[in-house]
Amino acid sequence: MTTPNVQSGIATAPLQAGGLAAVGFLAFSEVTSGMLQSWYIPLIPKIGQRLDVNPAQLNWVLASYLLSTVIFVPLLAKLGDRYGHRRMVLIVLGSVTLGTILTAAAPSFGIFLLGRVIQGSLGALLPLELAILRERAGANSGRAIGILVGCLGAGGAAGTLLVGMLGTNADLTLVLFVPAALALVSLATIALFVPETSTRAAGSIDxxxxxxxxxxxxxxxxxxxxxxxxxxxxxxxxxxxxxxxxxxxxxxxxxxxxxxxLVDVSLLTKGGVGFLMGLTGLFGLQFYGAATVSVLFFASKPEAVGYGFGLDSVGVAFAISPVPIALMISSSLADSVSRRFGNRTTLQMSSLLIAIWFVGLITFRHNLSVFISMGAIGGIGVGFIAALLPALIVSRARPEDSAIAGALYNTSRTMAGAVAGATFAAIMSSMLISGSQIPSESAFITIWAICIGVSLLIFVLAPFLNKLGGKAYQPETTEQMINLPVRESS
The missing domain is CATH 4.10.860 (DNA Excision Repair, Uvrb; Chain A)
Known part of the structure; x- marks a missing residue:
């Protein structure tokens, strides 16, 4: 019989056969996913130069990707619950390959953004893998999720550094083709070594x-x-x-x-999922919304605009690398930390670390070394939250709803990030240096100040986690208690 873990809120059960192997191969795919997601950020200034795009419009490099994930994630998760999660993972990686080729060969910014939209299917990878872990990893699902998020961070760090080195010396088109090869390798790995899940949900696709x-x-x-x-x-x-x-x-x-x-809105009223989704949205708003902004600040030339550090692709890559590196480390420790100190305390500590990060960006915006080091502080907080929230949300869903619960997490996070990206683009377009189309320093400060406020709001809401955040799903039948999969009838 399963029993809930009081600290983590994640139900425990015996580890099922093949669980560790599945975690290993899925972890490899998350390294690839992290590399793909971080690949474009250091290249944003060069993409703008190549396609003749102003800084405010460059926010759409990330915002278009986040926008498409909002649609792709629940749709592909639903298809995964209906037809098989591994099958959808393979479709995701194939689509990402196609989108990557399109961005590399794009003759215009519009075509480039179309490729980014197709790449948005990558957002469904983690929810689909969470469903596989729910079936394969049993009691270790919380720890396994932390491992996957840690590998996502590791891939992000590796991708950031690699693209920085390539971006300075290699042709931009060739650099943009590299993620396609990574996606194909990951596709082959999943196809060969990860078995399909057996749980199926009924119903049509909306x-x-x-x-x-x-x-x-x-x-x-x-x-x-x-x-x-x-x-x-x-x-x-x-x-x-x-x-x-x-x-x-x-x-x-x-x-x-x-x-x-497509999105089971009723899930938001069960088990405290709605409250957790709200926290996820706030997290996505600050983390994803401000990503492009910081890169543009690093690349801005102080002799021309009066702010920034004038870094090239290598410099930008190394400057932002403390965030994914710290994220990788802290996310792998998140399950242990939350068990030791509790979810509420972990969440509050994380939100304060992120707030300190953005305060540091404003305070030390003319000191490069301190400005960079603040990313390590923020990355620790980001890693804890990025691992804690999806584990809590998935634990509150029925086994057959695992993928859609993970999709709701990703949808909430990326929708908030897309809205923030568009809003921050509007701020940068309205706060310009006189007589130019270049954002003023005040635009950057305003955006970072908004992120500080959001972090403090998470801190204020965290004490309500135990009351409003619900408890782990408890099976009602003997079959559910022993976690027997429901096989699709032949």
């Missing part, structure tokens, strides 16, 4: 919901990002924002009405 979510969010973000240029009270801006919100409201209404929704 294609209408996917369309409403994708179109609604895209229109809304376009309205937000162009508000400063077109005018916040202009008919175009108001129609885009209002129309996008209307479609999103229609999406929520549809999901509540149909029997097989």
């Amino acid at each position: 294609w209408t919901g996917a369309a409403l979510l994708g179109i609604g969010l895209a229109i809304f973000l376009v309205g937000i990002s162009n508000g400063s240029k077109l005018g916040w009270t202009s008919a175009t801006t108001l129609m885009a924002i209002g129309g996008g919100l209307a479609l999103l409201v229609a999406f929520v209404a549809l999901e509540q009405r149909i029997s097989a929704p």
